[in-house]
Amino acid sequence: MASTTGGIPQLHIGPELRCKGWRQEVLLRMLENTLTNGEHPENLVVYAGTAKAARNHEALSRTIALLRELEDDETLVIQSGKPVGVFKSGFHAPLILMATSNIVGRWATPEHFEELEKRGLTMFGGYTAGDWQYIGSQGIVQGTYQTFVEVARKHFDQDTLAGRLVITAGLGGMGGAQPLGVVLAGGVAICAEVDPSRIEKRIETGYLQRSTSSLDEALEWAQHAVAAGEPLSIGLLGNAAELLPEMVRRGVVPDVVTDQTSAHDALYGYVPIGYDLAAVQEARRTSPDEIRTKARASMVEHVKAMLAWRAAGAVVFEYGNNIREQARLGGVEEAPSISGFIPEYIRPLFCRGIGPFRWIATSGDPDDIAVLDQLVCDEFPSSLAAAWVPLAQKHVQFQGLPARIGWLGHGERARFALLVNAAVADGRLRGPIAFTRDHLDTGGVAQPLRETEGMPDGSDAVSDWPLLNALLNSGAGADLVAIHAGGSGYAGYFQSSGVTVIADGSPEANDRLAAVLTGDTGIGVVRHADAGYQSSIETLKEVGDVKGFVEK
Ligand code: NAD
Numbered sequence: 001m002a003s004t005t006g007g008i009p010q011l012h013i014g015p016e017l018r019c020k021g022w023r024q025e026v027l028l029r030m031l032e033n034t035l036t037n038g039e040h041p042e043n044l045v046v047y048a049g050t051a052k053a054a055r056n057h058e059a060l061s062r063t064i065a066l067l068r069e070l071e072d073d074e075t076l077v078i079q080s081g082k083p084v085g086v087f088k089s090g091f092h093a094p095l096i097l098m099a100t101s102n103i104v105g106r107w108a109t110p111e112h113f114e115e116l117e118k119r120g121l122t123m124f125g126g127y128t129a130g131d132w133q134y135i136g137s138q139g140i141v142q143g144t145y146q147t148f149v150e151v152a153r154k155h156f157d158q159d160t161l162a163g164r165l166v167i168t169a170g171l172g173g174m175g176g177a178q179p180l181g182v183v184l185a186g187g188v189a190i191c192a193e194v195d196p197s198r199i200e201k202r203i204e205t206g207y208l209q210r211s212t213s214s215l216d217e218a219l220e221w222a223q224h225a226v227a228a229g230e231p232l233s234i235g236l237l238g239n240a241a242e243l244l245p246e247m248v249r250r251g252v253v254p255d256v257v258t259d260q261t262s263a264h265d266a267l268y269g270y271v272p273i274g275y276d277l278a279a280v281q282e283a284r285r286t287s288p289d290e291i292r293t294k295a296r297a298s299m300v301e302h303v304k305a306m307l308a309w310r311a312a313g314a315v316v317f318e319y320g321n322n323i324r325e326q327a328r329l330g331g332v333e334e335a336p337s338i339s340g341f342i343p344e345y346i347r348p349l350f351c352r353g354i355g356p357f358r359w360i361a362t363s364g365d366p367d368d369i370a371v372l373d374q375l376v377c378d379e380f381p382s383s384l385a386a387a388w389v390p391l392a393q394k395h396v397q398f399q400g401l402p403a404r405i406g407w408l409g410h411g412e413r414a415r416f417a418l419l420v421n422a423a424v425a426d427g428r429l430r431g432p433i434a435f436t437r438d439h440l441d442t443g444g445v446a447q448p449l450r451e452t453e454g455m456p457d458g459s460d461a462v463s464d465w466p467l468l469n470a471l472l473n474s475g476a477g478a479d480l481v482a483i484h485a486g487g488s489g490y491a492g493y494f495q496s497s498g499v500t501v502i503a504d505g506s507p508e509a510n511d512r513l514a515a516v517l518t519g520d521t522g523i524g525v526v527r528h529a530d531a532g533y534q535s536s537i538e539t540l541k542e543v544g545d546v547k548g549f550v551e552k
Helices: 022-036 057-069 110-118 138-156 175-184 196-204 215-228 240-249 277-286 288-311 323-329 341-351 366-379 384-395 412-425 464-475 507-531 534-543
Strands: 045-047 074-079 082-088 096-100 165-169 188-193 210-212 232-237 315-318 355-361 403-408 433-437 480-485 495-503
Touching: 022 057, 022 433, 022 495, 057 074, 057 082, 138 175, 138 315, 138 341, 138 355, 138 384, 138 403, 165 175, 165 240, 175 188, 175 196, 175 232, 175 384, 188 196, 188 215, 188 240, 196 210, 196 232, 210 215, 215 232, 215 240, 240 288, 277 288, 288 315, 288 323, 315 341, 341 507, 341 534, 355 366, 366 384, 366 403, 366 412, 384 403, 403 412, 412 433, 412 495, 412 507, 433 507, 464 480, 464 495, 464 507, 495 507, 507 534
Parallel strands: 074 096, 096 480, 165 188, 188 232, 210 232
Antiparallel strands: 074 082, 355 403, 355 433, 433 495, 480 495
């Protein structure tokens, strides 16, 4: 039986099967894991302010019941978090197909999305909440670390941020990885956060080292650590829209500035100046227009501080939360000139199909991840994934199902997955492994203000690519395929696709893993080659498993 607490299914681990096959069981565990790792599971909210794993509690219970009855040759179809039917599809078809938050272009606005959501017709699924791939802040920590290392390489001509001060805000589901990412890169981080419970959670899980509500104390700690060249992370309780301008007034000039408050959502995300958490929650219900206006006005102050620091010589970039766009809408014309983190630091990796691939041990046994750590280090010794393993083993606590995120590239992912399937088959692993990736990856997304910002051929907003990615993954036999668009404050801002494919040790899994993981990164590299990146063309030639691409 799926056991529940307060209507939330509890994560099930071990050898007991509750479904008709391991593939279905693994997907059920992934759903349970997503909720276990979520920020507000009681409301089914997982991260990014309002991104949910299911439309409502009734839809969640029905999904679980249907999943438990699902046959190997059937497909469960889920529309924005609500199951709508089970179809006979064949043994090679996905077990689950999802479409989440998609709205016809002309109507894809935050306001219209909210109206549809209120009427119970849609939900926002974020990137990994709606399709049950969320693994907690650990899912983002390597990418965050990688970004800060690339910042050091690009701007300071060194591999670490030792002796550098980073100022940021937001310690939520994704942003909570920032303090650890900076510390692993050797730097000092001050992270403003308005919600004390978020600060406590990051301290408890080892992502944050110290906390204070005193700006003086935070600055003093930071100054000492910077002078000593020692890594340190400090959570500073307060509103970023007040704290950052105050630091500017005091003449503080950090080396690096970014932000991961939930600025994408002016209503349910960003907390305006002058509101405590209880007051903002109440006001969101009673006077939403006023909150939206005030949140945007606060973001204007926040972004003005970022621009002042840029003028003073700091490296300033947006970390994918749309705060530039919010400030632009609030009248700051210069806001879009702040750089985005993808074109600045991550795009060169995407061009080669390298991105946040992840493997999840559905047995619940951490030893399975230890076996895979060794395998990735032995087989791909010069990969970013192998370099990450020792750091992750030392600093990253597992959350929910043991998992690892490893930035492997095109060709490598498929090869690794086949080795893993063999290890499941011969008993070196205690249970099946689920492979997923973030939508923020080489082939899974079109988001002109983030992942596809500044493509050289101007194709930033062409969303054919993630849709083709999903179709290809579906045809290749992935276990779960999802197409998403932005909801809430992100409505109209992106189109993406997600995929889960399972190594259960069977020969059929070999076919699925090879085809899905070749096509998934392959279409991403083709997309970048088509945009004109030479390194993508070289990758396709080197790996040699995609035929017929057009060399520009
Ligand atoms: P979240 O909702 O879990 O956390 C946001 C945090 O910001 C909360 O803890 C909230 O209390 C805090 N906050 C809100 N207003 C504040 C203010 N005025 N001052 C200080 N703190 C404030 O969201 P998340 O999952 O952490 O995501 C953060 C943002 O980053 C989102 O917009 C998300 O879409 C974006 N994002 C990041 C990445 C990445 O790669 N790092 C990728 C995609 C999106």
